[in-house]
Amino acid sequence: MTQKIAVLGTGKIGEALLSGMIRAGWSPSDLLVTARRAERAEELRSRHGVAAVTNAEAAKTADTLILAVKPQDMAALLGELAPHVPADRLVVSAAAGIPTAFIEERLAQGVPVVRVMPNTPVLVDEGMSVISAGTHATEAHLVRTEEIFQPVGKTLRVPESQQDAATALSGSGPAYFYYLVEAMTDAGILLGLPRDKAHDLIVQAAVGASVMLRDSGEHPVKLREAVTSPAGTTISAIRELERHGVRAALIAALEAARDRSRELASGGNG
Numbered sequence: 001m002t003q004k005i006a007v008l009g010t011g012k013i014g015e016a017l018l019s020g021m022i023r024a025g026w027s028p029s030d031l032l033v034t035a036r037r038a039e040r041a042e043e044l045r046s047r048h049g050v051a052a053v054t055n056a057e058a059a060k061t062a063d064t065l066i067l068a069v070k071p072q073d074m075a076a077l078l079g080e081l082a083p084h085v086p087a088d089r090l091v092v093s094a095a096a097g098i099p100t101a102f103i104e105e106r107l108a109q110g111v112p113v114v115r116v117m118p119n120t121p122v123l124v125d126e127g128m129s130v131i132s133a134g135t136h137a138t139e140a141h142l143v144r145t146e147e148i149f150q151p152v153g154k155t156l157r158v159p160e161s162q163q164d165a166a167t168a169l170s171g172s173g174p175a176y177f178y179y180l181v182e183a184m185t186d187a188g189i190l191l192g193l194p195r196d197k198a199h200d201l202i203v204q205a206a207v208g209a210s211v212m213l214r215d216s217g218e219h220p221v222k223l224r225e226a227v228t229s230p231a232g233t234t235i236s237a238i239r240e241l242e243r244h245g246v247r248a249a250l251i252a253a254l255e256a257a258r259d260r261s262r263e264l265a266s267g268g269n270g
Contacts, residue, residue, distance in 0.1 A: 003030065003063045003064060003144075004030050004031070004032065004061060004062040004063050004064070005021065005026070005030065005031055005032070005062055005063070005064045005066065005148065006031075006032035006033070006034065006053070006058035006059075006061070006062035006064070006065050006066065007031070007032070007033050007034070007066045007068055008033075008034045008055055008058055008065060008066065008067050008068060008069065008077065008081075009034065009035070009036070009067065009068045009069030009070075009073070009077070010033045010034065010035050010040070010044055010068060011068060012120075012123060013068055013094060013118060013120070013122060013123075014033070014066070014068035014094075015044065015048075016122045016123045016127075016152055017066065017068070017094075017118075017122070017148065017149070017152060018031060018033065018044070018048055018050065019048065019152075020122070020125065020149075020151030020152040021148060021151060022048060023151055024147075024150075024151040028048055028049035028050045029049075029051075031048070031050040031051075032050060032051050032052075032053050032057075032058050032061065032062055033045075033048075033050050033051070033052050033053070034052070034053060034054060034055050034058055035052065055077065055080050055081060056080065056081070056083075056084050059081045059084035059085045059089070060084050062089070063089065063090065064089070064090045064091075064092060064144065064148070065081070065085070065089060065090070065091050065092065066092045066094060066148070067091065067092065067093045067094065067095060067103075068094045068095070069095060070095065071095045071096055071097050071098050071264065074093070074095050074098050074102070074103075075106070078103060078106040078107065079106065081107070082106055082107055082108070085107050085108060085111060086108060086111075087108050087109065087110040087111050089111060089112075090112050090114065090137075090141050090144060090145075091103060091107065091111055091112065091113045091114070092113075092114045092115075092116055092145050092148070093113065093114070093115050093116065094116050094117075094118055096117060096167060096171060096261070096264065097167070097261055097264030097265045098115070098265070099115070099160065099163075099265050100113040100114070100115050100132070100133075100134030100135065100137075100160060101134070101135070103134070104134055104135060104136070110136050111136060112134065112136040112137040112138065112141045113134035113135075113136065113137060114131060114132070114133055114134060114137050114141055114142060114145045115131070115132045115134065115160060115163060116129050116130065116131050116132075116145060116149060117129070117130040117163060117166055117167050117170065117171045118130075118149065118152070118153075118171075119170050119171050119172075119173060119174055120174055121153060121174060122149075122152040122153055123152075125151070125152050125153060126153050127149075127152050127153030127154070128153055128154050128155075128156060128170045128173075129149040129152070129153060129154070129155045129156070130155075130156050130157075130158055130163065130166040130167075130170055130171075131145055131146065131149070131155055131156065131157050131158070132157070132158055132159060132160035132162075132163050133157075133160070134160070142157065163261075164258045164259075164261040164262050164265065165258050167257065167258070167261040168254045168255075168257035168258040168261060169254060171261075172257050176250075176253070177206065181199075181202050181203065181206060184198075184202045185198045185199050185202055188201065188202065209223075224238075
């Protein structure tokens, strides 16, 4: 039987999922979208050939609902959906920091909920989507969720208790690399390189290093040591990184991101 899937709140991440599903073989006729603005809904319909509907219509029609709204909009959306979502619907939340219990409490008893934390590289099909089952979600529900998110990158299952840590590493992770590239570009300019050339050198180094990490199976220490000659340039740079506590700063930064994720999950907005 054909499964209908609705993406509710189709922003950049939601549209990336939509596009990925279509490329993976889903028929646009089996995909529904909702958007806050009528012009955005029309844009999605025109670009992807999908039906644009209201949130209530999506809840009544689709077998799987992907909630891709901002965390602060989730409570209002669930209030709108609650009268229309029967217990056999799969609800997938891609809203950062929202626990499955928050959703389960606001929908019919027994509705299966799966929580997913994607990161922005889903926009270029290189994302990581971290998946956790709610109280009523089964293996079949997790597999269906993986099928939706795998076209835009990799998926990883974790217990929901580990979602805050995964958010710190993966959800926020791309920003740390952009920050590092920004800093290294500034260093390249200081060393006498034009900005565009410094940028190109660093980005390609990052791409190459990432592919080697992914494909070689080697520990990062071993790969780093392969670049680090005795009394050479690399070890001089690493000595300075250690002297300035970069490793400790990264650990502290990730702990801060995890703690903020916990605050958001418990309703903190400070």
